[in-house]
Amino acid sequence: MKKISVILLILVGTVSVFVALKPHKPKRPNIVFIMSDDHAYQAISAYDKRLTSTPNIDRIAKDGMLFTNACVTNSICAPSRAVILTGKHSHINGKVDNYFPFDTTNITFPQLLQANGYQTAMFGKLHFGNNPKGFDEFQILPDQGNYYNPDIITKKEGPKKLMGYVTDLITDITLNWLKNERDPDKPFFLAYLHKAPHREWIPAERHYKEFIHKTFPEPSTLFDNYEGRGSAAKEAEMNLLKHMNWAGDSKVFPENMKKLGIKESHSYDIALYNATVGRMNPEQRKVWDDTYRPMNEEFMKKYPSMTEKEKMQWRYQRYMQDYLGCIASVDEGVGKVLDFLKENGLDENTIVVYTSDQGFYLGEHGWFDKRFIFDESFKTPLIVKWPGIIKAGSKNSQMVQNLDFAQTFLEAAGIKPPSDMQGESLIPIFKGQGKNFRDAAYYHYYEYPSVHMVKRHYGIVTEQFKLIHFYYDVDEWELYDRRKDKNELKNVYNDPAYAKIKADLHKKLAQLRIKYKDSEELDKMYIAKYKELEKSGKIFR
Known part of the structure; x- marks a missing residue:
């Protein structure tokens, strides 16, 4: 009996050692x-x-x-x-x-x-x-x-x-x-x-009450004139002063727009304001009005004498106050x-x-x-x-x-x-x-012509360079040196100093198009389908 017990103990010990030595399968994260x-x-x-x-x-x-x-x-x-x-x-x-x-x-x-x-x-x-x-x-x-x-x-x-x-x-x-x-x-x-x-x-009320009083540093390219680049940057409709909604985005009350003679940036400008702020219940709306009315009153005093530059700066601050308040x-x-x-x-x-x-x-x-x-x-x-x-x-x-x-x-x-x-x-x-x-x-990128009017384009980007082809209603190429031109202000596509780099990027771009199964044929197919959507009135401008 003792002999059997000893054997069993040895077997149990052996199994325990085997289990201990068996690799542990990591738990999936x-x-x-x-x-x-x-x-x-x-x-x-x-x-x-x-x-x-x-x-x-x-x-x-x-x-x-x-x-x-x-x-x-x-x-x-x-x-x-x-x-x-x-x-x-x-x-x-x-x-x-x-x-x-x-x-x-x-x-x-x-x-x-x-x-x-x-x-x-x-x-x-x-x-x-x-x-x-x-x-x-x-x-x-x-x-x-x-x-x-x-x-x-x-x-x-x-x-x-x-x-x-x-x-x-x-x-x-x-x-x-x-x-x-x-x-x-x-x-x-x-x-x-x-x-x-x-x-x-639209920030939470605890944040719009805080952020509406803040001032933020302007980007160095706020007043970019798009010189040295092609038509795509010049024709895009994303300018803070020209294309941002006065009511929906900058939160100028619709009645104040009327008093100041400010026209809607888009047909949906005031409608979006009413649709968003209009969802608030009476308590929420009171806090909103109590915070944004003083801003509106101050704006009404300034607006008649503001220069175009000052309007742009004002709209930038308003944008940042609400955008960063959301974050x-x-x-x-x-x-x-x-x-x-x-x-x-x-x-x-x-x-x-x-x-x-x-x-x-x-x-x-x-x-x-x-x-x-x-x-x-x-x-x-x-x-x-x-x-x-x-x-x-x-x-x-x-x-x-x-x-x-x-x-x-x-x-x-x-x-x-x-x-x-x-x-x-x-x-x-x-x-x-x-x-x-x-x-x-x-x-x-494919969505053109549509809201913001950014032209269709494709491209290749490395850590140092960026080669872009804008197509559809244009045939324009742009090349940027990302290290020397961090703000991407100078198109060097026709600069002789970048000729070899340009040729190499063209070759690599063609290879990527093949690797990812993209092609001119697909471009044409999606353009044709997009035009069908345009005709049916489904494209938002």
Whole structure:
């Protein structure tokens, strides 16, 4: 009997040693994907401290990696989101602009995460489609959504109306899911998606009362005259003074516009003001009026004697006060989510990403909006933390794109990406092993002629150079030296000193067009389809 007991003990000990020696399968990371709409990298203090402070977004940079050349493939809202979800360029996923429909036969990375054991949730602004695939739970804003008392589409309860400020509501919904609906036995993918700071820039009342009194430094190119460049920059309709709405954007009361003889910038100027501010309940509206009426009264006294330069400067300050006021709430919400992850022991095995669907002009070149391949529009904030993988406080200047998110998340989850995805995993860069990552990014913008009138163009961008082809109603090429000309003011396409560089970039651009399956034939096809939409009256001008 003793002999049998000894043998059993030896066997048990052997099994225990075997189990101990067996490699431990690492736990798959959670993924929190935070995206704001039209959040310029210039408006994050981890990138640039001149305009505002974003201490909570900066926490991600402090604990992770900040990308200084992250960029998009197509700088416009819905197409950018389609690229992120599919890992495919716009001409492949079908969503080339805000009018063309998304090809719903595309497989998105959340579908693959969900099919492979991840719990998935999306809260906030999707911007296209009301039934996102691959999510166990979603609550999303219809189309652009509203800043105050927004409508929302839910997976379980259908449409409903919420009371409050949209950024705070999206944060509260997100935290409720993390606290009460998350399955602790599953890894999760959480898309936490803000409407802010999208136009018409309505901050939370706690912030507009603060920001309306602030003054911000002007960009050096606020009064750009576009000399030395082609027709695209000259003809774009994004000028703060000429094209920004007086009521909808600058918050000049419609009755004051009438008294001053100010005409609407667009037919929808006053209508947008009424539609946004008109959603406020009486208590919200009183705070709004009490804050913005004094600003209006001061403006009415100044306006009759203001020069064109002074009007431009006034409109820039008004823009920044509301735009940056919107971001203040986003930063607070990010802080709450980060705090929850830390307090509940989730932060050590969670990838946290902060980004935007594209960049945005904050008065540079006299502009607002996006669309161009020029840096303020083309570049997007990207900050990622992943404890144990990414070195805290690191920076990267390589040409990474929103095209890369899908494959990155799938690889992190141990899932093989579909062969038709066109991005590259960022994980080697996270680990400091991205030496052979792409050396050039491809870009293509389609929505013309339409609102803001930015011409169709495609191009190639490296860390030092940018070659652009504007087409459709023109045939113009532009070349910029990004290191010597950081504001992109001088087109050196015809400069003999850049002849060799130009030839090399033309060759590489042609190769990228082939690699990503883009072509003149596709350009012509999308132009023909766009003209059909124009004829049917579906294009917004």
